[in-house]
Amino acid sequence: MQDCVFCKIVERQLPSTVVYEDDKVMAFNDINPVAPVHVIIIPKAHIANVNELTESNASVMGDIHLAAGKIAEKLGVADKGYRLINNCGADAGQTVFHLHYHLIAGVKLGPKII
Numbered sequence: 001m002q003d004c005v006f007c008k009i010v011e012r013q014l015p016s017t018v019v020y021e022d023d024k025v026m027a028f029n030d031i032n033p034v035a036p037v038h039v040i041i042i043p044k045a046h047i048a049n050v051n052e053l054t055e056s057n058a059s060v061m062g063d064i065h066l067a068a069g070k071i072a073e074k075l076g077v078a079d080k081g082y083r084l085i086n087n088c089g090a091d092a093g094q095t096v097f098h099l100h101y102h103l104i105a106g107v108k109l110g111p112k113i114i
């Protein structure tokens, strides 16, 4: 999608440090990390957020979670643990409206909100 930062990363119109890629999913380091490991996992197809999931595109959720496990293994945090976080919409603080999960790890993570 034109003007979508994450679509531009998929299209290599913007630089990123790719940590995982397959035909459906891409993952790259967050530009403003909040932990030693902070990876953004996205579907290559543009979906704004969870509100835009449908019967026909919801398989990306499985793809994203499968990728998350592989990335955690690759980065050596699978055993110690990690958080997968999705912010959906304005009240949740979503700033990039291309569906994404934050994989955060590498430190004892702070207090859980939930």
Ligand code: AMP
Pocket: 005, 014, 016, 028, 029, 030, 031, 032, 033, 040, 086, 087, 093, 094, 095, 096, 097
């Ligand atoms: P959210 O606030 O959940 O929408 O998360 C958006 C995330 O995307 C933030 O953590 C940003 O630091 C990150 N981000 C924005 N632009 C880029 C970029 N060009 N490359 C990597 N991460 C980015």
Ligand code: ZN
Pocket: 001, 004, 005, 006, 007, 008, 045, 046, 047, 097, 098
């Ligand atoms: Zn997009």
